[in-house]
Each structure stands twice: as C-alpha cells, then as structure tokens.
Amino acid sequence: LAKTTQPISMDSYEGQEVNITCSHNNIATNDYITWYQQFPSQGPRFIIQGYKTKVTNEVASLFIPADRKSSTLSLPRVSLSDTAVYYCLVGAWMDSSYKLIFGSGTRLLVRP
Amino acid sequence: NAGVTQTPKFRILKIGQSMTLQCTQDMNHNYMYWYRQDPGMGLKLIYYSVGAGITDKGEVPNGYNVSRSTTEDFPLRLELAAPSQTSVYFCASSYSKGEGGYTFGSGTRLTVV
Numbered sequence: 463l464a465k466t467t468q469p470i471s472m473d474s475y476e477g478q479e480v481n482i483t484c485s486h487n488n489i490a491t492n493d494y495i496t497w498y499q500q501f502p503s504q505g506p507r508f509i510i511q512g513y514k515t516k517v518t519n520e521v522a523s524l525f526i527p528a529d530r531k532s533s534t535l536s537l538p539r540v541s542l543s544d545t546a547v548y549y550c551l552v553g554a555w556m557d558s559s560y561k562l563i564f565g566s567g568t569r570l571l572v573r574p
Numbered sequence: 575n576a577g578v579t580q581t582p583k584f585r586i587l588k589i590g591q592s593m594t595l596q597c598t599q600d601m602n603h604n605y606m607y608w609y610r611q612d613p614g615m616g617l618k619l620i621y622y623s624v625g626a627g628i629t630d631k632g633e634v635p636n637g638y639n640v641s642r643s644t645t646e647d648f649p650l651r652l653e654l655a656a657p658s659q660t661s662v663y664f665c666a667s668s669y670s671k672g673e674g675g676y677t678f679g680s681g682t683r684l685t686v687v
Binding site: 494496498503504505506507508511549553561562563564565566567 | 609615616632678
C-alpha cells in the first residue's frame with residue numbers, strides 16, 4: 463500500500479514555475495510533510511518541510527491544504543540545475559510500528 | 575562539521591561474503607536510518623534506530639543486521655551477500671523523527687558478483 467503518490471516525471475523549461483503535488487490520504491495527525499531533492503550519485507538533500515498552510519524558504523514553497531491529504535512543492539523560476547528527482551516523505555504504519563517512508567519520487571527535467 | 579560519514583564509498587563483494595557498512599554522525603542526532611536505492615528507483619528503508627541500544631526493522635530488513643552501541647555510530651551488516659543486495663546504501667540521521675528533516679551521507683555503492 464503506497465503511502466504517498468507523486469507523478470513519475472515532469473518536464474519544464476528554464477524560468478518557469480514548477481509545481482509538484484504529492485498525495486498522502488492517510489497522513490497521521492502528527493506527521494510533517496518533507497520534500498527532498500536528489501541528484502544522480504548523491505544522497506537526498508532536504509528542501510522544505512511543513513505541517514499545515516504554507517511554508518516558504520529561499521529555494522521553494524510548500525502548500526498544504528487544510529485537510530493535509532496532499533501537498534504541493536513549488537519551485538519558482540527553475541534552472542537547468544534543478545533537474546533532479548524530488549521526493550515527498552510522510553510517515554506510515556508498518557508491522558505495528560511507525561516508520562518514515564519515501565515515495566517513489568518525481569523526476570523533473572528542466573529544458574533550455 | 576562532517577555531518578554523516580559513510581565508508582567505504584565503493585565495494586565489490588562475492589556471493590556469500592560478508593561486510594559491514596560504516597556510518598558515523600557528529601551532530602548528536604538520536605535518530606539514524608539505513609536506506610537502499612536500486613538503480614532508477616526510490617529509497618527503501620532497511621533499518622532505523624531511535625537511540626543507542628534501540629533498533630527497528632524498516633521495509634526491507636531481510637539479509638541485513640544493525641547495531642547501535644553509541645549515538646554516533648550505526649553500522650549495517652551484510653552476512654551472506656547476494657546479487658539482490660547490489661545497490662547504493664544511504665545512511666541518514668535526524669534530531670527527531672521527521673521534524674527538521676534528515677541529513678544523508680554520500681552513499682556506499684555495493685556490487686555483489
């Protein structure tokens with residue numbers, strides 16, 4: 463049973479805004495929603511985290527509706543260097559214990 | 575400030591051999607994790623630890639063992655290597671479960687032949 467659902471891939475062009483949505487219908491009350499970026503041959507890198515409403519930092523914004531069953535990562539004015547895989551992370555109950563499970567990720571390709 | 579350090583970076587094992595992947599963090603994080611990532615796939619949780627002396631299974635624990643004798647170290651042991659364990663292994667740590675995000679190491683690329 464997938465804990466999160468993301469689009470497998472997205473294409474964009476330099477300078478555009480990119481929005482990646484993650485569905486997490488069974489999110490627990492205490493769960494944070496965290497997004498990571500991963501380049502080839504590197505470990506994932508923390509981008510942004512939120513609990514509810516909107517969070518913004520120097521690289522992205524995270525929009526979370528009131529029901530918290532989904533979240534949207536917004537990357538403003540992407541560049542070629544934003545080509546990467548983006549993961550949404552929430553918790554999941556497995557084998558009677560609570561674990562943090564990565565989703566399958568969204569492969570973003572930014573074209574010139 | 576080293577963060578999360580993994581050794582070795584690369585390793586080739588023969589089927590049936592054993593090895594330990596080392597992971598050390600210097601941020602005094604209580605939580606530590608081991609993930610594996612197969613080519614073109616997402617990360618799968620192998621084991622995690624919420625503090626020294628406490629470990630728990632993740633999604634794919636079979637074929638692996640862990641220990642957590644200190645806050646800093648969280649080694650991952652492969653006892654009888656199999657080709658299915660060919661993967662990139664990432665260690666991560668966090669201050670709390672989820673909040674504040676994880677810090678990942680640079681990974682260990684393991685090939686079993």
